[in-house]
Amino acid sequence: MKEFSYYPGCSLDGTAREYDESIRGVCEILEVQLRELDDWTCCGASSAHCTDGHLAIELALRNLALAEKGGGELLVPCVACYSRFKVAEKEIREHAEEWETAYQGKVRIRYALDFFCEDSLIDLVREKVVTPLSGLKVACYYGCLSVRPPDITRVKDYEDPEHMDRLMGILGAEPLPWSYKTDCCGASLVMTRTDIVRKLSHGLLDMAREAEADCLVTGCTMCQSNLDTRQEEIGKEFGKKYDLPVFYFTELMGLAMGHRDVKRWFARHLTDPMRLLSAKGLMK
Amino acid sequence: MGVKGIKIEGHAAATDPSFLDLVAQEGGENLLACYQCQKCSAGCPVAYAMDILPNQVIRMVQFGLRERVLTSNTIWICASCYTCSVRCPNDIDIAKTMDVLRHIALKSGVKLAERDIPIFHSVFLDSIKSKGRIHELGLIWQYKAKTRDFMKDAALGWKMFRKGKIKLLPSKFGGGKEIRGIFSRYGKGK
Numbered sequence: 515m516k517e518f519s520y521y522p523g524c525s526l527d528g529t530a531r532e533y534d535e536s537i538r539g540v541c542e543i544l545e546v547q548l549r550e551l552d553d554w555t556c557c558g559a560s561s562a563h564c565t566d567g568h569l570a571i572e573l574a575l576r577n578l579a580l581a582e583k584g585g586g587e588l589l590v591p592c593v594a595c596y597s598r599f600k601v602a603e604k605e606i607r608e609h610a611e612e613w614e615t616a617y618q619g620k621v622r623i624r625y626a627l628d629f630f631c632e633d634s635l636i637d638l639v640r641e642k643v644v645t646p647l648s649g650l651k652v653a654c655y656y657g658c659l660s661v662r663p664p665d666i667t668r669v670k671d672y673e674d675p676e677h678m679d680r681l682m683g684i685l686g687a688e689p690l691p692w693s694y695k696t697d698c699c700g701a702s703l704v705m706t707r708t709d710i711v712r713k714l715s716h717g718l719l720d721m722a723r724e725a726e727a728d729c730l731v732t733g734c735t736m737c738q739s740n741l742d743t744r745q746e747e748i749g750k751e752f753g754k755k756y757d758l759p760v761f762y763f764t765e766l767m768g769l770a771m772g773h774r775d776v777k778r779w780f781a782r783h784l785t786d787p788m789r790l791l792s793a794k795g796l797m798k
Numbered sequence: 799m800g801v802k803g804i805k806i807e808g809h810a811a812a813t814d815p816s817f818l819d820l821v822a823q824e825g826g827e828n829l830l831a832c833y834q835c836q837k838c839s840a841g842c843p844v845a846y847a848m849d850i851l852p853n854q855v856i857r858m859v860q861f862g863l864r865e866r867v868l869t870s871n872t873i874w875i876c877a878s879c880y881t882c883s884v885r886c887p888n889d890i891d892i893a894k895t896m897d898v899l900r901h902i903a904l905k906s907g908v909k910l911a912e913r914d915i916p917i918f919h920s921v922f923l924d925s926i927k928s929k930g931r932i933h934e935l936g937l938i939w940q941y942k943a944k945t946r947d948f949m950k951d952a953a954l955g956w957k958m959f960r961k962g963k964i965k966l967l968p969s970k971f972g973g974g975k976e977i978r979g980i981f982s983r984y985g986k987g988k
Contacts, residue, residue, distance in 0.1 A: 524932035528965045529958065553973045555930040560878060561922035564900050567824070572980045573926065576973075662880035663891070672884060698843045698879035705941060706914040707875070708950070710847055743954060782961045 518624070519584045520548035521577060521599075523592040523735075524556050530592070530735035532779040536764035537591050537626060539773045544638055548589065551580050557595040560702040571613070574602035579617040591626040591764075593734045594701075597659040599623050600666040625667075627660055627733035627763060631677040639684055644772040646686025649794050652766070653727035654678040655718065656695050657737040672696065678763055682731060685770040692725035694718050699740045715740050716748045719756050728790055729759040731766060738762060743784045759787035769796065813862040821859050825898040831888035832856045838882035838892050848872040849911065852882050852892050855899070868903040871911035872896075917944050927981045933968035 526534035541548050558573035578599060581588040590596040606619045629635065661672040669675055673696065679689035699718060700711030718741060722730050732738050742760040749755050760783070769776050769791070777797070780787045791797035822829050832853070839851035849871045850858065858867045867873070873896050882892040903910060910916055921940045925932055938955070942948050958964050 524934070527931070527969060528934040529963045531963060553971050555971075555973045555977055556926045556932050558926065559922070559932070561919035562926075563878070563897055564919050565904060565923060566901055566984055567897065569923070569980065569984045572983065573977075576976055576980065658877075658879040658881070662884050663893075664884060696881075698877050698881070700844070701877050701879070702918075703844075703875075703877055703915070705938075706912070706918045707847070710844055710875070710877075713846075714843055743958060747954070782963055784957055784961060 516545070517547040517549060518587050518589045519581045519621075520550045521554055521557075521581065521588055521590050521595060522550060523554075523590070523595040524559075525592055525735040525739075529739050530762075532765060532782040533591055533735060533738070533762045535775065536762055536768045536773075536779050539775055539779075540630070540764050540767045540771065543642055543768075543771050543773060544635065546635075549584065551577065551584065551588075554580060557598040559594050559598065563598070563601075570598065571602045571605050572615075574598045575606070575613065575615045575617050578602060578621055578623075579615060581621045582617055587622040587624055589624050589626060589629060591733070591735075593625060593627075593657065593659040594736065596623065596625040597666060604666065625660060625733075627656075627678060627681075628667075628669075630763070630767065631681050636681065636684060639681070639767065639771070642771045643685060645770055645796065647682075647766060647770050647794075647796060648686050650687040650766075650791075650796065651726060651728045652682050652687045652689055652731045652761075653692050653722040653725055653729070654682060654689050654695060654763075655722070655730045655732045655737060655741075655760075657732060657734045658696065658698050658701070660733055661696050678731065678733070681763065682766065685766055687766065687770075690725045690727050692721055692727070694721040699737045701736045701740070704736070704740055711740050712744060712748050712751055715744060716752050719745065719748065719758055720754075722758060723756070727758070728794070729761055729787065731761045731763050733763050745785050757785060757789075759783060759785050759790055761787065811863055811866055814864040815862045817862045817864040817867075818859055820902065821895065821898055824901065825891070825895050827890050827895055828888075829856055829859055829890060829895070832860070832886075832890055833888065835887060837885045837887065841881045841885050842876075843879060843881065844875050844877055847875050852876075852896075856890065856892065856895070859895075859899075865908065867899060868906060868908045869911055873899040873903060874910070874912035874915040914945055917941065923981075927977065929968055930971060930973045930977045931969065933965065935964055935966060936968060 558570045562570035661669040664672045682689040700714040704711045745756040836853045839853045876896040880893045
């Protein structure tokens with residue numbers, strides 16, 4: 515059994531609860547043991563890097579130092595946290611002398627999507643699939659920070675990534691080609707300039723629908739929340755009606771691998787996925 | 799005075815030749831490499847909401863149009879999606895430069911073009927400072943208290959609460975002392 519330090523981050527304790535629950539669920543099936551970091555604190559997210567460069571790095575470093583004490587690798591489900599950690603890691607790699615920190619740069623920081631898409635794990639996933647997601651047409655939505663900037667993420671095909679599509683294919687779903695895989699949903703502007711988030715998310719929902727997707731799949735808490743919770747409001751503004759469930763990729767992994775709690779995860783969505791999954795014969 | 803006036807948008811604008819150096823130094827980017835191909839603005843998903851486009855920001859920084867850049871809404875509207883940075887043929891990290899411009903704007907005390915975005919960031923950081931983690935409901939309340947917009951998203955909030963997505967109380971943990979230490983150094987800048 516492989517063991518990893520786990521940094522859930524703030525949203526997974528609230529709006530993105532089903533992401534936390536499904537990651538833990540999937541790891542249980544794949545026999546990956548997660549040890550939540552004791553006493554973790556917020557990574558600083560968008561607000562720290564928008565306010566003060568020094569503060570942003572220090573808030574991330576505190577958590578990396580904690581993970582280093584635990585040894586080994588750190589699994590990070592939230593792409594915003596992941597991005598902040600990787601930026602801090604780069605800073606330490608390049609300018610270690612400028613920082614007073616216990617962190618020595620020894621933690622291998624893993625973003626959950628990249629982690630589950632790796633060859634060694636993907637083979638295990640293939641073995642564990644009990645309910646192939648046949649007939650489910652998915653638009654894989656990577657968003658921004660899971661792929662950009664590539665000197666941080668190390669994703670080579672950052673304009674047209676394929677790794678989540680491959681994972682969905684292994685689960686038996688049908689990943690569709692579409693052009694908006696890495697377009698921005700407006701992210702943290704949701705609280706302050708909701709109009710921008712509605713406009714960008716409207717574009718994404720429209721393009722997913724044009725690609726004839728049944729649903730969207732993502733590994734970002736902001737993307738999931740922006741796209742899932744505001745479909746009614748976006749529909750009203752643009753005179754349309756949307757009913758496109760937005761899954762975390764780990765939820766679909768759990769569904770295909772027969773996790774007992776999937777219904778509980780799906781019950782947290784505002785755009786109810788149960789009707790779609792029943793129509794496809796994937797849920798009773 | 800060392801300040802020359804140039805005409806921009808029909809107004810005489812003050813230029814500050816040291817501004818380019820300041821921005822370039824803080825961000826470590828070679829802003830003079832920009833040759834105005836406008837790829838950054840063409841790919842920017844939020845350009846439509848900006849008062850000056852990303853390529854214009856870079857140009858204005860080169861010209862030392864400090865005030866115009868720091869009082870633009872562009873630096874706040876930028877969603878840090880990094881599309882511009884990855885497409886720049888001259889390897890300028892434009893998104894990172896937007897961060898630097900925000901830092902300078904906040905420190906310099908100019909009148910900011912967006913009201914709510916900087917308020918949100920400050921409430922967010924206050925929340926980390928006092929609790930170490932973000933408790934979403936607490937954050938939203940504090941933000942609403944500052945912006946006086948209590949009704950926005952109230953119905954949505956209720957729906958999310960019913961789905962179990964809103965946690966009423968923050969989680970308990972330590973870490974506070976270290977976080978206070980980090981915040982006491984905050985402002986040293988880099």
